Amino acid sequence: MGAAGRFAGRAGRRVGVDAAGLVATVDRLNDFAADGVDTDFHRGEAPWAQYYTGDLTRSNPNLGPVGKPPFYGIELRPSGLSSAGLMTDTDARVLTARKKPIDGLYASGNCAAFVDYGAGYQAGYSLARAMTFSLLAVEHMAREAR
Structure with missing residues (x-):
């Protein structure tokens, strides 16, 4: 277990996420980032993926390790997409x-x-x-x- 995984586990407990599962997920993602191959979701394999985003110094620009804290957690819920919204300034x-x-x-x-x-x-x-x-x-x- 890496340091990022241990820290993520402590943070996960604070927001009600299974700490052991979060640690395993972070460690697995960091292994993918080191190898440059995502065997779960195949991030970065599509030809256009590397064109739009990423760190071009990495073997797979779309995979980076979870590194230094602080980490933040929020609850996400599925919803329909909107096509309009309220105008905001740079402070939201x-x-x-x-x-x-x-x-x-x-x-x-x-x-x-x-x-x-x-x-x-x-x-x-x-x-x-x-x-x-x-x-x-x-x-x-x-x-x-x-």
Whole structure:
């Protein structure tokens, strides 16, 4: 078990995830990243996959190890995709029709307007956008609370 796996196991317990299963998953992914071959989901095998994303210094640019903490966990639930959403600023604050932020109102994920389409959309950019703007919203709330 690697250090990242042990840390992920402790973090997993905090968010209600089976720690042993999370450790095994992280260690398995890190083995795939070291070998450059994902035998579970075949990430990076499609010819277009390496064109759009990844670390081109790796044998498989689409596989990187889970490394240094901190790690974050959120619950994801399946839902239908939206084609519209609320406009937000760089702090994830909802904007009025005149593009002024509404104090205390934030949006992220599929309830916020999105601009990721095409191959990136299917590759998980919408999840990355949701997590990024949720973090930005929390950081803004913390600054405002000080």
